[in-house]
Amino acid sequence: MSTAARRGQDAAYGLLGAPLAMAALPLFVQIPAYYASHVGLALAPLGWVLFGARLLDMLQDPVFGHLLDRSAQRQKRWMAMAGAVLAVAFVCLWKPPHDPQAAMLWLVAMLVLAYGAHSMLSIAYLSWASRLPEKGLRAVAWREAAGLAGVIVASVIPAAILAAEASQIDARITFYCAGFAALLGLALLVLLRQNPPPPQADGHHWKSALRGLWETPAFRTLLPPYLLNALSAAIAATLALFFIEDQLQQGRLAGLFLAAYFGAAALGLPLWGALSRRVGAVACWRYAMLLSVAGFIGAALLGPGDRLAFLAVCLATGAALGADLLLPPVLLARSVRQAQAVGVAFGILTMLGKLALALSGIALPLLAALDYRPGQGPSVSLPLVYALLPCLLKLLAWQVLGRYGRRFPDSGQA
Template identity: 55%
Template sequence: MNLAAPRWWQLAAYGLPGLPLAMAALPVYVQVAAYYHQLHGTELALLGWVMFAARLLDTLQDPCIGYLIDRLRHVKRWLLAGALLLGAAFAALWQAPTALLAPALWLAIMLCLAYSAHSLLNITYLAWGSRLPAQAGHGTAPLLSATAWREGWGLLGLIIGSTVPATILSQSPAQVAYRMGWYSLAFAVLLGLAVLALLTLAPPWPATAQATPHWRGVARQIWANQNFRRLLLPYLLNSCAVALPATLALFFISDQLQAAGLAGLFLGSYFVAAAAGLPLWTRLARRYGALACWRGGMLLAIASFAGTALLGPGDVWQYELICIAAGTALGADLAMPSVLAARAIPAEQAAAAYFGVLTLLGKLALALSGLSLPLLAMLGYQPGQSSPAGQLALPLVYAVLPCALKLLALLTLHRADSEPVPQLRSTA
């Protein structure tokens, strides 16, 4: 007998943890290095190595965390423990006890704890949502709606995480630690409320009927799943195409457009457009399928972003239109891959290990995007300095290379469809 379809408020409760998880992710990835350099005088080279090592650990541990989640019996207790650890580690990141430990050592320890707790929560969260269709027996409508709620809350978290800490860090250094402490407290409260909403109001945790096999068996299951495996290369290429301009956006706005004061407007409109586009992509996916919508989003991203390399000083309204169009395309990138992955996982297999692989690829894309900075330096670009080589290198790496990667992702996704990949249509 099929269970009743989840109500909208249950799906909204499921999506709510996306907000604090995004709030925590962006400051850790983007702003923590500037914070330690500004307040504690930590050398940039040392910060770079600490951040790289912590991110490498974070990337490699995700499949292991996914496998462990599949074997947990009391997953709710682990979710609560992960939330407590993430809240504490995130707050501790901004309150380094310099009298007891070197700031770089404190940063390394807290990053490892924060990354591990975030991965535990995020992978469990993705696996939870992936089983909604199997639970309800109402086609893909619950999965698409849950994904839209999750990514919509997550985009709101990105907007908060990209504006509030940046505003705090731009103020008097004497007040930064104090104000980041209040931000951390607000984050911890939101995280606690979101996890409680997930545990009490959302559709229940989707337990699998079969015991999870040994990790070698799980690895063989994933590798043997051709529908899932064919999504991996397009997902990695597309993630790199998204991460690369995100890494270089502030440099492009400042040096190419010479409009550093409008950076907040551009980034805000990008994320708001993505949030506004999510309901549209969800409706289109119910009618045409998630695979077709992901392709459409890629085409829109390429068409809107291709002309960015031609922009120069003062072309702010043209860039604003590009941000809106590219942000709209981002809605498809955020929602459709996880929907396709969920539909590719057999109902009798545990899902967390699969999503551990996906999150590994997403974090690998973030790590690879960091290589764009030494690449630009090698091509002659120096931030704040104008030279013919730099003026050519920055738009090439910021705009042309992501479009090429996005096109490769689109082509490999087309090739992946040579054998059936589930087309998602609502039967509700």
């Protein structure tokens, strides 16, 4: 295959990352606020609905992965069906009934459909890259860059729509949903037409697939540092707005800081890809962890008005995020040799990422126990939990990779 053709294949693969990211952020951030503020649902039952839906979302990932492994020859069909369900459920989430009780039932049904379709499509999409040349390193870079672009779009446009006058929200949401559905359909069409289908795999019992994965040292080694690193990022993400508003007292610049963070991650993707080809994926990931630690140590020293210094922190930690997005899926793809276990492996990885999101909630009661109260200005405890706790988790992940990283193929050490 020529270089131009391979780049076209990689770009065709990566495009789907944008609509998947555009759906993920509203599902976890804007939809709850929309149902509380605009639909009128009570916070307590809304919280339990979200908790139950996210718990189901986490637990179903390995099941979907195994289903995809057992029917790899039909993976394109599964992806097309999941894409259609996701598009419909996403639109329906923004169009609930006016009655609050009916809206609650509507929310439950649409969240189950949307989470399930998004998970099925994401796992199939992640495992697809493992069958591309070089285990999809360049394709993964395209995917994560498109995903970061989708995150930026989803963080700006829905927030602006919901901040508009109430009479304008419905029409603008309809337009946004139509754009999302069109982009999702286009990206799926490009992917399924231009990329080769995944190879067929013989159906195996899920216990056999799990046993084979557990007997793979590199797979076992990846899980602890991946969870620790994901938890570090999730805690920082959970507390970022608290830190910006109270510790820095720069709430009006929150959008700029987030854009700098995700923009740095997108720009860093090709640099991490090039470095990983020179020093190895493990060594490259460890370098990125150290960069993130340096950034968060700097954040722990900041106070009111330190906006330029925090912008530098966002650029450093955002650049490190690029490696977090790029390298773990590549390491996983290179580690799993059994074709019938690829989907299960990626299902477990995505489940750990969602577990990290759930566990990051411990940051809020921890801050409360340390006498932090939102809206009361700078706090001694906020930098400890926002910056230093993620540093500790990053360093633990760095240490595990340093100790056991040679179990990975292409494991260069930092």
